[in-house]
Each structure stands twice: as C-alpha cells, then as structure tokens.
Amino acid sequence: MILLQSDGGMFSYGNMQLIIIGLMFAVLYFFIMSSSRKKKKEQEVFLEELKKGDQVVTNGGIIGKVTQVEETTVTISLDGKATMKLAKGALSKEYTDSINS
Numbered sequence: 248m249i250l251l252q253s254d255g256g257m258f259s260y261g262n263m264q265l266i267i268i269g270l271m272f273a274v275l276y277f278f279i280m281s282s283s284r285k286k287k288k289e290q291e292v293f294l295e296e297l298k299k300g301d302q303v304v305t306n307g308g309i310i311g312k313v314t315q316v317e318e319t320t321v322t323i324s325l326d327g328k329a330t331m332k333l334a335k336g337a338l339s340k341e342y343t344d345s346i347n348s
Contacts, residue, residue, distance in 0.1 A: 293340035297321060304342035305333060
C-alpha cells in the first residue's frame with residue numbers, strides 16, 4: 248500500500264532545517280551587533296561630555312582628573328604634580344564608571 252507522499256517542494260525537511268539555522272544566526276548576529284553599537288554610542292557620549300574636574304580612567308588603568316579638554320586630546324592630572332596629555336580614545340567609560348560608583 249502506498250501512502251500519499253510528496254517531495255515537499257520548497258519546504259522539505261532539509262530546507263526547513265537550513266531556514267531555521269539561518270534565522271538563528273540572523274537573530275544572534277542582531278543581538279551581538281546591537282549591544283556592540285550601544286556600547287560604542289555610550290563611549291562616544293562619554294567622550295563628548297568630558298569636562299574639567301572629571302575623574303577618569305584610561306584603558307591602561309591610569310586614574311586622573313581632567314584638567315583640559317581639547318577637540319581630540321585630554322590633559323589629566325595624576326597626583327597634582329604630574330600631567331599627561333592623552334588622545335580621547337585612550338579613556339574608558341567602563342573603567343571610569345567602575346571607580347565613580
């Protein structure tokens with residue numbers, strides 16, 4: 248006895264597996280990229296809002312107080328005597344938030 252069989256067409260079992268795997272990768276990619284974009288935006292806002300007197304931490308772990316903010320650089324005072332001129336990109340929002348909280 249032959250039961251009704253179909254070749255499945257476009258939605259056969261193998262094709263459905265590929266579609267599901269593709270959708271899983273798409274969702275995973277979306278979540279990874281959206282969190283990455285969010286962190287990048289937060290870092291940009293952090294650098295734009297820097298002002299004299301803010302306590303900051305560099306990516307290398309150096310803690311200092313902002314004494315001067317220029318377009319692409321920041322000067323920080325380390326202990327009242329020593330100063331460092333850094334590129335704004337060398338400052339870390341993540342590390343700065345951890346010491347200020």
